[in-house]
Amino acid sequence: xxxxxxxxxxxxxxxxxxxxxxxxxxxxxxxxxxxxxxxxxxxxxxxxxxxxxxxxxxxxxxxxxxxxxxxxxxxxxxxxxxxxxxxxxxxxxxxxxxxxxxxxxxxxxxxxxxxxxxxxxxxxxxxxxxxxxxxxxxxxxxxxxxxxxxxxxxxxxxxxxxxxxxxxxxxxxxxxxxxxxxxxxxxxxxxxxxxxxxxxxxxxxxxxxxxxxxxxxxxxxxxxxxxxxxxxxxxxxxxxxxxxxxxxxxxxxxxxxxxxxxxxxxxxxxxxxxxxxxxxxxxxxxxxxxxxxxxxxxxxxxxxxxxxxxxxxxxxxxxxxxxxxxxxxxxxxxxxxxxxxxxxxxxxxxxxxxxxxxxxxxxxxxxxxxxxxxxxxxxxxxxxxxxxxxxxxxxxxxxxxxxxxxxxxxxxxxxxxxxxxxxxxxxxxxxxxxxxxxxxxxxxxxxxxxxxxxxxxxxxxxxxxxxxxxxxxxxxxxxxxxxxxxxxxxxxxxxxxxxxxxxxxxxxxxxxxxxxxxxxxxxxxxxxxxxxxxxxxxxxxxxxxxxxxxxxxxxxxxxxxxxxxxxxxxxxxxxxxxxxxxxxxxxxxxxxxxxxxxxxxxxxxxxxxxxx
Amino acid sequence: xxxxxxxxxxxxxxxxxxxxxxxxxxxxxxxxxxxxxxxxxxxxxxxxxxxxxxxxxxxxxxxxxxxxxxxxxxxxxxxxxxxxxxxxxxxxxxxxxxxxxxxxxxxxxxxxxxxxxxxxxxxxxxxxxxxxxxxxxxxxxxxxxxxxxxxxxxxxxxxxxxxxxxxxxxxxxxxxxxxxxxxxxxxxxxxxxxxxxxxxxxxxxxxxxxxxxxxxxxxxxxxxxxxxxxxxxxxxxxxxxxxxxxxxxxxxxx
Numbered sequence: 001x002x003x004x005x006x007x008x009x010x011x012x013x014x015x016x017x018x019x020x021x022x023x024x025x026x027x028x029x030x031x032x033x034x035x036x037x038x039x040x041x042x043x044x045x046x047x048x049x050x051x052x053x054x055x056x057x058x059x060x061x062x063x064x065x066x067x068x069x070x071x072x073x074x075x076x077x078x079x080x081x082x083x084x085x086x087x088x089x090x091x092x093x094x095x096x097x098x099x100x101x102x103x104x105x106x107x108x109x110x111x112x113x114x115x116x117x118x119x120x121x122x123x124x125x126x127x128x129x130x131x132x133x134x135x136x137x138x139x140x141x142x143x144x145x146x147x148x149x150x151x152x153x154x155x156x157x158x159x160x161x162x163x164x165x166x167x168x169x170x171x172x173x174x175x176x177x178x179x180x181x182x183x184x185x186x187x188x189x190x191x192x193x194x195x196x197x198x199x200x201x202x203x204x205x206x207x208x209x210x211x212x213x214x215x216x217x218x219x220x221x222x223x224x225x226x227x228x229x230x231x232x233x234x235x236x237x238x239x240x241x242x243x244x245x246x247x248x249x250x251x252x253x254x255x256x257x258x259x260x261x262x263x264x265x266x267x268x269x270x271x272x273x274x275x276x277x278x279x280x281x282x283x284x285x286x287x288x289x290x291x292x293x294x295x296x297x298x299x300x301x302x303x304x305x306x307x308x309x310x311x312x313x314x315x316x317x318x319x320x321x322x323x324x325x326x327x328x329x330x331x332x333x334x335x336x337x338x339x340x341x342x343x344x345x346x347x348x349x350x351x352x353x354x355x356x357x358x359x360x361x362x363x364x365x366x367x368x369x370x371x372x373x374x375x376x377x378x379x380x381x382x383x384x385x386x387x388x389x390x391x392x393x394x395x396x397x398x399x400x401x402x403x404x405x406x407x408x409x410x411x412x413x414x415x416x417x418x419x420x421x422x423x424x425x426x427x428x429x430x431x432x433x434x435x436x437x438x439x440x441x442x443x444x445x446x447x448x449x450x451x452x453x454x455x456x457x458x459x460x461x462x463x464x465x466x467x468x469x470x471x472x473x474x475x476x477x478x479x480x481x482x483x484x485x486x487x488x489x490x491x492x493x494x495x496x497x498x499x500x501x502x503x504x505x506x507x508x509x510x511x512x513x514x515x516x517x518x519x520x521x522x523x524x525x526x527x528x529x530x531x532x533x534x535x536x537x538x539x540x541x542x543x544x545x546x547x548x549x550x551x552x553x554x555x556x557x558x559x560x561x562x563x564x565x566x567x568x569x570x571x572x573x574x575x576x577x578x579x580x581x582x583x584x585x586x587x588x589x590x591x592x593x594x595x596x597x598x599x600x601x602x603x604x605x606x607x608x609x610x611x612x
Numbered sequence: 613x614x615x616x617x618x619x620x621x622x623x624x625x626x627x628x629x630x631x632x633x634x635x636x637x638x639x640x641x642x643x644x645x646x647x648x649x650x651x652x653x654x655x656x657x658x659x660x661x662x663x664x665x666x667x668x669x670x671x672x673x674x675x676x677x678x679x680x681x682x683x684x685x686x687x688x689x690x691x692x693x694x695x696x697x698x699x700x701x702x703x704x705x706x707x708x709x710x711x712x713x714x715x716x717x718x719x720x721x722x723x724x725x726x727x728x729x730x731x732x733x734x735x736x737x738x739x740x741x742x743x744x745x746x747x748x749x750x751x752x753x754x755x756x757x758x759x760x761x762x763x764x765x766x767x768x769x770x771x772x773x774x775x776x777x778x779x780x781x782x783x784x785x786x787x788x789x790x791x792x793x794x795x796x797x798x799x800x801x802x803x804x805x806x807x808x809x810x811x812x813x814x815x816x817x818x819x820x821x822x823x824x825x826x827x828x829x830x831x832x833x834x835x836x837x838x839x840x841x842x843x844x845x846x847x848x849x850x851x852x853x854x855x856x857x858x859x860x861x862x863x864x865x866x
Contacts, residue, residue, distance in 0.1 A: 199806065199815060200813065200814065200815075331701075361701065361704070361705040361708070362705055362708045362709040362712055363708075364708055364726075365712070365720075366720070366723075384701075449709075450675055450678055450679075450705075450706045450709050450710070451702040451705050451706050452675070453641055453644055453668075453671070453672040453675050453676075454667075454668035454671050454672055454702075455641065456668060457633060457634050457637040457666050457668055457669070458666040458667060458668045459666055459667075460633060460664045460665065460666050461665060461666060461696060462663065462664070462665075463663075463665060463695070463696075466733045466734055466737065466786075466789075466790070467733075467734050467737045467738065468733070468737050468782075468786060473737075473741075477741060477744075479745075480744065480745045480748035480749055480752075481748060483748065483749065483752050484748045484749070484751050484752040484755070486752075487751075487752035487753075487755035487756055488752075488755055490755065490756075491755040491756070491758075
């Protein structure tokens with residue numbers, strides 16, 4: 001890129017305005033595309049469903065971002081779990097100018113026995129980076145024997161699938177709403193597509209927070225003696241009160257089309273049935289799923305950690321802080337990442353009471369989820385803390401407590417203290433933190449309120465349109481462009497002159513003539529006959545020498561006949577020049593002339609010059 | 613002597629206006645300190661409408677709104693202050709704090725947008741223009757003194773890259789500030805629908821303080837997005853729509 005840039009800047013061809021525009025376009029294009037090479041690589045593994053019934057299929061998606069993997073990881077053999085390759089896809093997206101590319105590899109997992117299957121850690125190498133995914137759990141349950149399952153004669157039915165009957169308050173749960181349409185239904189595809197395009201929440205419940213709804217791939221399922229095509233909508237929700245929780249579904253009336261058994265005979269003139277439509281019988285079916293009842297358990301009241309702030313799920317924590325060598329009053333950015341599974345939107349950092357020696361600002365948060373429901377991923381907190389005293393030696397340990405519904409117990413994650421070097425600095429106490437006046441015990445928790453109002457008005461400004469929309473500013477930008485264009489024009493003229501001696505002589509002679517005419521007028525006015533005619537001869541020699549490409553000293557009256565006449569100069573001009581030469585010669589012998597007589601010669605000379 | 617008189621006559625009204633603004637600002641601050649947040653909002657808004665504004669006016673207006681429970685209007689005021697002093701840590705802290713109080717879906721700025729917002733559009737423009745000026749003047753010098761070309765080659769190359777980079781940033785800042793419209797929800801709860809009719813199906817719900825990108829508008833409705841997959845229509849009067857360098861409409865004018 002550097003080579004191409006230097007070419008466009010220094011290549012003579014590219015010095016034209018068009019070339020420069022092209023070069024700038026190259027630069028800007030290169031800069032816009034540069035971030036694509038700077039993206040960090042990532043490798044994630046997700047299951048479209050975490051709980052399936054025996055015989056059903058879950059899709060495992062391995063997603064590689066930021067480059068191509070050196071080789072695709074091989075899935076290990078898991079007993080009672082059939083793994084089939086489901087193809088791969090590439091995806092390139094540009095959203096708000098941000099470019100991203102990814103490769104996805106899909107696998108269909110079909111269990112043959114109930115139980116819990118663990119997809120182990122998978123490793124891949126992308127762009128020299130060794131990456132791995134956390135283990136995934138797939139729960140397989142026995143097929144239920146509800147009325148809907150046994151009713152294999154139904155054309156279509158809905159079903160709610162809840163992975164667990166007991167959940168904790170605040171725990172996130174993925175509830176499946178399944179749409180079964182029997183094979184043979186003529187408009188089965190239209191029905192399933194309409195549910196795929198449904199953007200709302202199909203689950204109805206009170207006392208829950210509903211987060212997102214995602215769609216999975218269609219699948220086939222056998223219920224009773226019939227085969228069904230199944231579309232599944234998965235909704236993530238979290239109960240907010242304890243006790244029994246009833247989950248229902250939306251009620252929909254579908255128009256189901258069944259082909260008639262006695263179709264008309266095939267038209268002999270339309271053997272491929274282009275113009276003959278299958279005759280169907282339409283039936284309207286009002287559907288809703290049978291409600292499911294869960295029990296929402298309260299969080300245990302025993303062994304609640306001190307810093308617990310309501311987080312429920314399974315998390316891991318990492319922490320980094322920098323810079324670690326600062327002056328008192330300088331900011332240190334603490335980056336805390338909570339990864340795992342849970343309700344990330346409501347996840348907050350607990351108050352860190354040990355940070356009383358720091359001024360803290362509210363953390364900036366970012367959530368990156370790896371599944372469609374937004375339940376798995378990482379939440380990053382970037383918290384700016386400002387050490388207030390040079391006595392501080394470390395950023396105290398950070399703790400985060402949560403309730404783990406899998407282990408049915410509270411867990412506390414702790415990251416050790418980060419050593420800090422705090423140099424004395426010219427720190428003025430911040431207006432909102434009065435650390436000196438308070439003891440450590442009654443210090444306020446970090447970022448509990450907004451920073452107080454400004455006491456002074458400060459610099460008053462007049463808000464106007466930005467500089468880019470002001471005419472004077474835009475006009476001002478023409479100055480360097482004009483300066484550069486002037487320099488280019490000047491350089492070209494100088495080069496042209498240097499490479500063309502005749503042109504250079506013509507310009508020199510024109511200058512000599514302009515100067516000489518002034519001298520002639522001065523000599524005529526002063527009645528200096530000798531100087532006048534000497535100048536006149538010199539000027540004629542210079543002008544004719546330039547025109548005939550001869551040295552000025554070689555020009556005499558004889559040149560008129562020898563050189564000018566063959567060139568086709570008009571006779572009147574030749575006569576005028578001859579007369580001027582003769583007047584000059586005559587003046588050598590009779591130099592006394594009046595000023596008027598001398599001045600009268602100048603127009604004749606100018607006329608002869610014009611005709612040359 | 614005459615020019616001195618003219619100068620005094622010209623500057624006197626400005627000085628009087630500034631003194632008046634400072635007195636109004638102090639009075640508004642007193643109202644805030646006394647806990648009369650609604651009155652303080654009115655006083656700060658009056659100052660903002662006078663045209664003589666400072667970052668402190670919008671900052672304090674944001675605080676007054678926040679204290680009176682209007683998170684959306686507080687965020688709009690903080691964003692206005694950010695156009696004047698984008699690197700004020702107190703302002704960034706309050707804006708972040710207010711954003712954290714807004715529940716539900718909202719469009720949080722990306723890291724790139726946050727980085728870009730460290731400078732105002734005018735600052736980006738001046739930086740880019742300065743780099744382009746230097747680059748072109750250097751090219752002009754090379755035309756004037758071609759012998760300097762080998763010595764200055766690297767400088768020209770570096771300046772070209774810097775100028776192009778700054779121009780790209782300036783363009784991106786222009787796009788963010790002038791051509792991206794943001795709607796901030798200013799009522800406790802607003803319903804985003806799939807269509808622009810009151811009977812259209814519910815898409816999702818947003819709350820006071822939610823920042824949404826405006827995609828389109830139709831009559832009294834605006835089409836907004838709160839991120840991938842969250843697109844819908846919302847009544848315009850439930851939001852403050854900020855466009856480019858426009859300052860937020862005050863309560864009295866909305």
